[in-house]
Structure formats: structure tokens, C-alpha cells
Amino acid sequence: MDTASLLNGVAGGVLIGASAVFLMGMMGRIAGISGIVSGMLYEPVSSERLWKGAFVLGLVLGPLMLTLVAPQWGNVAGVAEGAIGAPVASVPVMVVAGLLVGLGTGLGAGCTSGHGVCGMARLSTRSIMATLVFLACGMATVFIVRHLLGGGA
Template sequence: MEWHSWLSGLVGGVLIGLAATWLMVTLGRIAGVSGIIGTLLTARPRGDSAWRLTFLLGLISGPLLLTLAGGGFGNVLGRPGAVIGEPAGGVMLMLLAGLLVGVGTGLGSGCTSGHGVCGLARLSPRSMVATLTFLMTAIMTVFVVRHLIGGGA
């Protein structure tokens, strides 16, 4: 791992923490992305759509601005100049995975940003259980896919 890889992660983590703190301090809201998107898409307008849209535009514009500044999307394939590319398991598997993540955020009443970042920072027992569940599910999924099914890199 090169020094700029961990530095990018550190800077990104600090920015996520600052954004979550700013949202809590200024609006008293949790920076749970699934809740922000879900409420924006399913709830009737309650006068708080502007901050939700602004937050989501910030999530999208950050990587785009980094790319325009010459930062690229990162060396995700282990080759200089490589970008994300096609999903390793195909588009249908990616769509199924996305659907399962959506179901999971509904069952868990939140996502990794709401529970893992904001909930853990508030020492919420519910968020601790949810985050442990997310992590254990991810670990088991990687194990099954890579070692039992044999489909991973």
C-alpha cells in the first residue's frame, strides 16, 4: 500500500465525520444515506427536501470534482489509470446485491452511514448490533463467494 492510499482514506474518513457532525449540529439530523434517499423518494414533501437533495448532490459531486481535478476514480483494478469498470459478477448479480442491501437497510432501520458512523459515535446499542450484523454478513458473504463458490479474486 502506498502512502497516498492510507492518506486518502484518512482524509475521506475525516470528511465523512465532519459532514455527519455538521448535519447533526446544524439540523439535528442523522447522516443516514438510506434514510435520506428513502424519505426523499417515498415521503410527501415536508419542507426538508432541500437539505436532502443538497446532501445527495454533495455525495455525487465530490468524486466528480476530484476526477475533474485530475484525481481520477482511483486505481481500483490494480492497474495505473484503471477505473471501476464492469462488476465482477455481472450486472444481474450487482442488481440482486443492491436489492438485498435495500432490504437489509429496511430491516435494520438504517445503513452503515446511519448506524456505523452516526450511531456508533452516539454509543447507540441498536447501532452497535446493526453494525456488527453488517460486518458479519459481509465477512460471511466474502467467505462463501471466494472459498465455497470459488467466484472471487
């Protein structure tokens, strides 16, 4: 890993942490993306939708703006031709993976941002356990896909 990649990761982590602290400090809300998105989609229309919509819009526009302003910072493809690189799986595989992630966030009552970033920072036992389960499932998935099924890079 080169110094620029390290600094990009540190800067990204600081920004994620700062946004989580800002949302908690200013609005008393947890920056759990799955909860924010599901609330935006399924809750009755309220003033909550405004900040949730702005938060989600920022998640989408932030990387796009970074790519426009400083393309070298947003390039995770490792090649100059692409900003994010080619997909590593087919569309059906990505759809199934997305549905499984959605199911997991529902079963786990949150996601890695809510439990891993915000919950662990609050030393929540439930969030620490959920994050350990997320990590174990991720490691098991990589092992199965790469070593048992022979896929991946």
C-alpha cells in the same frame, strides 16, 4: 498499502465524519444515507427534500469533481486507464446485491452510515449491534463467494 492510499483513506474518513457532525450540529439530523434517500423518495414534499437532495447530489458530484480536479486521488482501479476499474460481477448479480442491501437497510432500520458512523459515535447499543451484524454478514458473504462458490479475486 502505500502512503498515498493511507492518506486518501484518512482524508475520506475525516470528511465523512465532519459531514456527519455538520449535519447533526446544524440540522439535528443523522447522516444515514438509506434514510435520507428513502425520505427524499417517499415522504410528502417538504423543505426536508431540499437538504436531502443536496446531500445526495453531493455524494454523486463529490467523487466526480475529485476525478476531474485530481484524477490520481480518485483512482481506485489501480490502473491508469480506469477510475474505478471493471465491474467484478454481472449486471444481474449487482441488481440482486443492490436489492438485498436495500432489504437489509429496511430490516436493520438503517445503513452503515447511520448506524456505523453516526450511531456508534453516539454509543447507541442498537447501532453497535446493527453494525456488528452488518460486518458479520459481509464477512460471511465474502467467505461464501470466495471460498465455497470459488468466485471473486
